[in-house]
Amino acid sequence: MSLGIDVGGTNILAARVENGEIQEKWKLKTKKGEVIKIIEGIIEENEEKIVGIGVPCYLRNGICVKAPNISELDGKDLGHYFKRAIIMNDCTAMAYGEYALRGGKYDPLLLVALGTGVGAGLVFKGMPYIGKGSAMEIGHIKGFFTQRCKCGKTGCFETVAGGKYVNVEKNAKRAMNGDxxxxxxxxxxxxxxxxxxxxxxxxxxxEIVIIGGGISNAYELFIEPMKEELAELLSIIDVDNIIFERAKSEYSGALGAALIAERGLL
Ligand SMILES: [Zn+2]
Incomplete structure (x- = not known):
């Protein structure tokens, strides 16, 4: 039995996991300035010895260098606060959770999370891939105009695709009504x-690309133009040989965090 916690800017999602499946899940509001206290509370109330926590942070050497949506975590060594927990990027956790929900069938699995910001996670040969600790920060690939990003640089992918910078949700709603x-x-x-x-x-x-995050609710409204663009841009790789899917569960981050911790994958 293990416990997985997925810390988001709006909600904190938790799941108790046994035999690779969620047995119980719950959701708490993310209260500014109380995030560490809320996580501590969840860990204390549950007796699981194995705990995995996914955080929306730029991680470097286990330290949360910056959490653009939860400033309370900026600069914190989270391992110090949650001693028995394995800390990881929230998209790494989500990628592994989606991998598990598909029975490990698709590999490599790339998860792209389109939310307030833009993140990604990779599962390769059954393992979450994090490089030296900060891999897969797709939101900060450059070459996208010149708007300043929260990471301190300009021209990041996130500044043209993240809900913090572009009003996707409002347009998605209007588009669904035929505007x-x-x-x-x-x-x-x-x-x-x-x-x-x-x-x-x-x-x-x-082998598979999964779109997650809040904006994935509008998946049908942008997946075809996205694939058309990919068909134009990709060399050697044929877009029709890639599987595209929307994330299966809102709780895949919590599930993935628990499984990564339980299986000692990081
Ligand atoms: Zn950036």
Missing amino acids: KEALEFMKDYGRIVGRGVSYAIQLLDP
Whole structure:
């Protein structure tokens, strides 16, 4: 039995996991300034010795260098606060959770999370891939105009695809009601996401690409233009040989965090 916690800017999701499956799950509001206290509470209330926590942070050597949406975590060594927990990037956890939900069938698995910001996770040969600790930060690939990003640099992919910078959710709602301008917006959005994701696909040659995060609710409105853009941009790799799917569960981050901790994969 293990416990997985997925810390997000709006909600903190937790799951008790046994035999690779979620037995119980719950959701708490992310309260500013109380995030560490809330996580401590969840860990204390549950007796599981194995705990995995996914955090929306730029991680370096186990330290949360910056958490753009949860400033309380900035600069914190989370291993110091949660001694028995394995700390990981939230997208790493989500990628592994989605991998497990598909029975480990697809590998390499690339997960792209489109939310307030843009992140990614990779499972390769059954293992979450984090490089030296900070791999897969797809949101900070450069070459996308000149807007300043929260990471301190300019021109990041996230500044044209993250909900913090572009109003995707509002346009998605309008597009669902048939608004032509909003439909066009969503097509353009798909193309720009395709451009960003093309760099990762060209490098990693994944078997499956999963779109997660809040914006994935509008998956149908942008996936086709995204694939069209990929068809134009990818060399050697054929976009029709890649499986594209939407994330299966809101709790895949919590599930993945628990399994990565339980299986000692990081
Ligand atoms: Zn950036």
